[in-house]
Amino acid sequence: MIPGESPRPEGSPRPDPLQRADAAGSEVDAIVVGAGPAGSAAALELARNGHSVVLLERGPFPGSKNMYGGVIYGRILDTLVPKWWEEAPIQRWVTRRQTMMLSGDQALTIDYRSDRWGDPPYNGATAYRPDFDQWLADKAAEAGARVVCSTTATGLIHEGEQVVGVTTDRPGGELRAKVVIACDGANSFLAREAGLYENLDPANFTVGVKETIALPSEVIDARFGVRGDHGVDIEILGCTGGVPGGGFVYTNRDTVSVGLVLSLPELAKGDKRPEQLLHQMKQHAGIAPLVEGGEVREYSAHMIPEGGYEAMPELIGNGLLVAGDAASMCLAAGVWLEGVNFAIGSGAAAGRATHRAIQRGDTSAEGLEGYRTRLESSFVLSDHRKLREIPHLVMGDLAQTRLPGMACGVAEQFFHVDNPAPKPGLRRIIRSEMKTNGVRFRDLIRESVKAIRGFG
Amino acid sequence: MSGYSQISFETRMDSVEFRVGESAHITVDDTLCRDCSVRGCITACPANLFVPTSDGGIVFNYEQCFECGACSLACNTEGAIDWSYPEGGHGVVFHKT
Numbered sequence: 001m002i003p004g005e006s007p008r009p010e011g012s013p014r015p016d017p018l019q020r021a022d023a024a025g026s027e028v029d030a031i032v033v034g035a036g037p038a039g040s041a042a043a044l045e046l047a048r049n050g051h052s053v054v055l056l057e058r059g060p061f062p063g064s065k066n067m068y069g070g071v072i073y074g075r076i077l078d079t080l081v082p083k084w085w086e087e088a089p090i091q092r093w094v095t096r097r098q099t100m101m102l103s104g105d106q107a108l109t110i111d112y113r114s115d116r117w118g119d120p121p122y123n124g125a126t127a128y129r130p131d132f133d134q135w136l137a138d139k140a141a142e143a144g145a146r147v148v149c150s151t152t153a154t155g156l157i158h159e160g161e162q163v164v165g166v167t168t169d170r171p172g173g174e175l176r177a178k179v180v181i182a183c184d185g186a187n188s189f190l191a192r193e194a195g196l197y198e199n200l201d202p203a204n205f206t207v208g209v210k211e212t213i214a215l216p217s218e219v220i221d222a223r224f225g226v227r228g229d230h231g232v233d234i235e236i237l238g239c240t241g242g243v244p245g246g247g248f249v250y251t252n253r254d255t256v257s258v259g260l261v262l263s264l265p266e267l268a269k270g271d272k273r274p275e276q277l278l279h280q281m282k283q284h285a286g287i288a289p290l291v292e293g294g295e296v297r298e299y300s301a302h303m304i305p306e307g308g309y310e311a312m313p314e315l316i317g318n319g320l321l322v323a324g325d326a327a328s329m330c331l332a333a334g335v336w337l338e339g340v341n342f343a344i345g346s347g348a349a350a351g352r353a354t355h356r357a358i359q360r361g362d363t364s365a366e367g368l369e370g371y372r373t374r375l376e377s378s379f380v381l382s383d384h385r386k387l388r389e390i391p392h393l394v395m396g397d398l399a400q401t402r403l404p405g406m407a408c409g410v411a412e413q414f415f416h417v418d419n420p421a422p423k424p425g426l427r428r429i430i431r432s433e434m435k436t437n438g439v440r441f442r443d444l445i446r447e448s449v450k451a452i453r454g455f456g
Numbered sequence: 457m458s459g460y461s462q463i464s465f466e467t468r469m470d471s472v473e474f475r476v477g478e479s480a481h482i483t484v485d486d487t488l489c490r491d492c493s494v495r496g497c498i499t500a501c502p503a504n505l506f507v508p509t510s511d512g513g514i515v516f517n518y519e520q521c522f523e524c525g526a527c528s529l530a531c532n533t534e535g536a537i538d539w540s541y542p543e544g545g546h547g548v549v550f551h552k553t
């Protein structure tokens with residue numbers, strides 16, 4: 001049984017599949033902590049290769065603790081779950097992607113659409129994480145992994161240098177394994193406990209808040225200019241009231257997800273709370289017509305580790321691997337906010353490396369070294385390494401407020417007809433908007449060079 | 457002003473399911489808060505659980521917590537926040553997120 005199938009009523013005893021592992025008197029091959037996308041991918045790989053694996057989840061069902069903006073890039077699933085698109089719990093396929101820059105009452109939008117993204121194998125899809133994460137955990141369970149919900153891993157068990165299991169918050173809930181894979185998300189207590197993080201800088205974290213707003217699907221179709229199961233992804237810059245960050249609007253079938261991602265230390269320093277900043281963004285003329293009249297179905301919040309490559313911990317310990325957000329593998333680089341695909345990619349790599357190490361009978365850090373090689377030869381570390389400068393660029397003041405202001409200003413002057421005055425030249429417009437927005441030529445060049453280099 | 461009004465914070469939080477556990481997973485030692493000039497928890501906590509008192513303290517209630525971890529990272533007074541996850545199966549439960 002997957003414990004998550006029927007959420008346990010409050011106060012009733014928890015089902016205890018942990019006992020079975022103990023009764024057998026033997027350890028399992030692997031314990032995966034956290035049934036998010038990283039953990040389920042790791043457990044799926046291991047179970048498929050015939051290993052005994054326990055997937056621990058502290059929530060009452062997989063996905064119950066997880067929120068995100070809203071778009072999953074599913075191609076990484078091609079090899080794990082062939083034709084995943086025929087069964088994954090998808091809301092809409094993203095066929096239209098916009099980047100919106102807001103400044104004062106102005107908005108400038110870059111709008112790309114392609115109906116090809118609405119056909120297999122697709123590009124991005126909106127989905128609710130409680131649905132998606134449960135679905136992927138079910139795949140691991142079908143392959144033979146034991147999914148144990150309502151159970152929090154509280155620490156690591158060591159024997160000498162080697163990690164040999166975890167303690168849990170169940171009575172007598174010690175569980176032993178050859179390898180522990182920490183997929184416990186942004187707060188990554190297991191990696192911290194193991195000393196794999198050198199330093200944790202709050203500046204590498206953002207706080208995400210979002211409203212899931214109910215609207216009839218026809219209204220969503222009409223407002224966003226899509227039909228059927230097609231949907232829209234909008235990233236927004238210049239909407240965070242001076243706190244470095246960004247905003248998003250994503251369409252689900254009959255809800256719209258609207259949210260903000262905010263630099264943690266800057267939010268903490270300021271005097272505006274997240275829901276106030278979100279309210280402010282929703283009132284902007286560029287956003288209000290998309291969401292007005294809808295009822296807030298659910299409010300949610302979560303942290304994002306945005307530091308990227310430079311912020312990653314040691315990925316491998318003796319008997320221990322770290323994957324997904326727990327290893328800071330979420331890619332937050334400007335208009336890209338991709339964590340689910342990176343979590344699945346790294347989780348699957350951890351599963352495969354663990355399989356190899358167990359086969360060879362060496363689960364020390366050295367025996368698990370294959371994990372790093374796999375990540376380096378895949379998009380997970382190559383994208384991160386390539387884009388390692390971008391998180392800082394995007395959170396910088398130039399990209400945050402001055403560029404959106406300048407872009408909107410240029411558009412305004414370019415499109416504004418001020419007869420009988422003649423049209424100003426573009427060069428003059430740009431020069432005057434740079435001045436108005438405090439953008440200096442050499443800063444622009446310097447940051448552009450960095451951006452071109454950073455985006456590779 | 458657009459065609460909707462701001463919902464109250466209570467209405468906002470009423471949209472979230474919490475399976476509240478019996479014991480607090482986060483506690484705040486607000487004797488330490490009295491010397492804190494940053495007080496970043498007050499604006500950073502998305503659930504607005506850190507409420508300043510008139511005498512410089514902080515009142516904290518764990519019940520409607522998103523378990524995001526922002527407070528523990530934002531606070532730089534060692535020992536002021538004792539943070540852990542709630543007992544398995546308890547705490548926030550998301551649905552359409």
Ligand SMILES: Cc1cc2nc3c(=O)[nH]c(=O)nc-3n(C[C@H](O)[C@H](O)[C@H](O)COP(=O)(O)OP(=O)(O)OC[C@H]3O[C@@H](n4cnc5c(N)ncnc54)[C@H](O)[C@@H]3O)c2cc1C
Nearest residue numbers: 034036037038058068069070071153185208324325339340
């Ligand atoms: C506001 C916001 C917007 C985002 N937008 C996007 C987007 O549009 N597209 C995208 O691809 N990514 C997005 N992301 C990033 C994405 O959500 C993450 O990168 C992704 O969820 C990471 O997956 P994971 O499996 O590593 O961790 P998680 O999904 O966080 O899963 C970790 C799991 O471990 C469990 N757990 C934690 N500790 C324990 C413990 N001690 N014992 C047992 N279980 C435990 C948790 O309950 C959870 O289920 C966004 C994130 C946020 C916050």
Ligand code: SF4
Nearest residue numbers: 489492497531533536
């Ligand atoms: S919890 Fe930390 S940040 Fe908040 S007031 Fe207390 S010491 Fe300051």
Ligand code: SF4
Nearest residue numbers: 501521522524525527
């Ligand atoms: S974990 Fe998040 S929601 Fe809970 S008290 Fe801390 S900041 Fe607030």
